Amino acid sequence: MKMISRFKNQKVLVLGLARSGLAAAKLLHQLGALVTVNDGKALEENPMAKELLSMGMKVICGHHPVELLEEEFALMVKNPGIPYSNPMVVAALAKSLPIFTEVELAYLISEASIIGITGSNGKTTTTTMIANVFECAGRPGLLAGNIGFPASEVAQTATASDVMITELSSFQLMGVKEFKPHIAVITNFVASHLDYHGEFDDYVAAKWKIQEQMSEEDFLILNVTQELAKELAKTSKATVVPFSVTEKVDGAYLFENQLYFKKELIMSADEIGVPGLHNIENALATIAVAKLSGIDNQAIKEGITRFSGVKHRLQDLGTVKQVRFYNDSKSTNIQATQKALSGFDNKQVLLILGGLDRGNAFDELLPDLQGIKQLVLIGEVAPRLKELAEKTALPWVMADNVAEATELAFNLASADDVVLLSPANASWDQYLNFEERGDEFIQTVEKIKGEQA
Known part of the structure; x- marks a missing residue:
């Protein structure tokens, strides 16, 4: 790597950890910067912060004290997930402090x-x-x-x-x-x-x-x-x-x-x-x-x-009794689900659909759902999707979660059908993230494989 000198002896605030913040803090420390790390998670629950503390960096955990910016920092390196509306970021912008991501x-x-x-x-x-x-x-x-x-x-x-x-x-x-x-x-x-x-x-x-x-x-x-x-x-x-x-x-x-x-x-x-x-x-x-x-x-x-796909992005999970399973949990918006459906014949698709209710309409998805074999509706938005399905005569059933939806879809499927998890909604009503939602689908498919072996 280029051992640049521009950060040497410069005071730098790393706001938010996770993997990118940890990497940025370590790099800046190696480049000779005077690094202060501020993360919202308490120190006792924060192994990354403890690691940086042991390396000699200043670490402030558990809250984001705006008064910290009274120190003369040359730069803030912000975790990408922290919005620009965050009080620390707003204060940094007010001071014309440069804000980078790693x-x-x-x-x-x-x-x-x-x-x-x-x-x-x-x-x-x-x-x-x-x-x-x-x-x-x-x-x-x-x-x-x-x-x-x-x-x-x-x-x-x-x-x-x-x-x-x-x-x-x-x-x-x-x-x-x-x-x-x-x-x-x-x-x-x-x-x-x-x-x-x-x-x-x-x-x-x-x-x-x-x-x-x-x-x-x-x-x-x-x-x-x-x-x-x-x-x-x-x-x-x-x-x-x-x-x-x-x-x-x-x-x-x-x-x-x-x-x-x-x-x-x-x-x-x-x-x-x-x-x-x-x-x-x-x-x-x-x-x-x-x-x-x-x-x-x-x-x-x-x-x-x-190339056979990426986990949670139209991931082919294989076949059970000639029924193929695809994990597309990453489809957290309508357009992504539309693209997923474009690869299949709807009359052979059992679609697991739903998740967080953000109040948006699903009218633009309707043309892509025509002829669908079965909708299996999940999550907070399921009641609204049910109303839409009833108005347009689309077949539907409700499920409490992805695991139940997967079992239901498999039991309703025939040879050469596809069970597709492509929710068109975020996962946060029931799951920490789309990965956790997709992992539940994967685990249920593996359970079905075991039962049908």
Whole structure:
């Protein structure tokens, strides 16, 4: 890594821990910064804070004292999940204190080139698919970022011969200033996280920061199936490489069920290892990255064909008595569930749907539910979904939780049917997160497999 000196003897406040905060604090300490850590979890329940304390850092836990900012900090490094409405952040902004997220630190020290991937849906799948292709090509691609590997941690051991394949959330991108990937991908723009960002335009602006520092020597891969992306492309200094499932473009595109890059046939859409139109889009973005990175077509095809999905993202869990199970717990909004359904024949789908009631209407999902074999409704929003199903004559049953829903769906299924957990809602009414919800689905499928063995 680059042992930069800009933070040496500078007072830096790390706000919020978790894995990214821990990595940022350790890195800054190594770079000679005078680190103060502030985390909301009490010290006695906070092994990360104890570890940093043992390393000689100042640690304040259990609350966020705004008066702490009376100290002359040069920088705040904020956990991405902490909103800008947080009193500590508001006070920092009032003092014109620079606020970074740890991906900015990763960029500043990284010897490796960076591929950055963001978007509302599909970014984890695309990130992992790109890494798969790099692996098949024998190229050193390191997964990093929002996918569970703090970028500032990965960057410390990355070399100039490596490439960091980095998933980036809108939360992370709001805290970058100099960050500049050589290749950036934006999979799509769909209204999401508006409880954090406020307005859709603000959310888009956060995503668009990925290309802010890019020049014409860098490549910005955009999904021009969306008109918004076409308009934004006109404002970027980067070299835009489009991809589309609806038209031939000067980049990656779908035509007559074949995937092309700049008129060169790469592979058939039927060879993609995961179903759905959205995964064709993910594959096109991957092809664009790979071709720009000098990877040959055979490795691209092999990497995409072998790709079998990411946990909780349309994850294939196998078959029991010719009934296939797919875990798409990550689908926490309507658009993600629409994309999941596009890969199946509705008359063979038993869909587990529901979760946290945010008060939104589901009218835009109705066309995608037509002909569905069975809805299994869960969570706080289930009564409203039931009313919608009754009005539109869609078959429904209610379940108390994912485990019960999975058992019900399996008992109602026939050979060649699909039991799909794609809730279109957040999980927080019943589960800590979408991972816990998906894990319950996985565990129930394994239980069914055992019972039917």
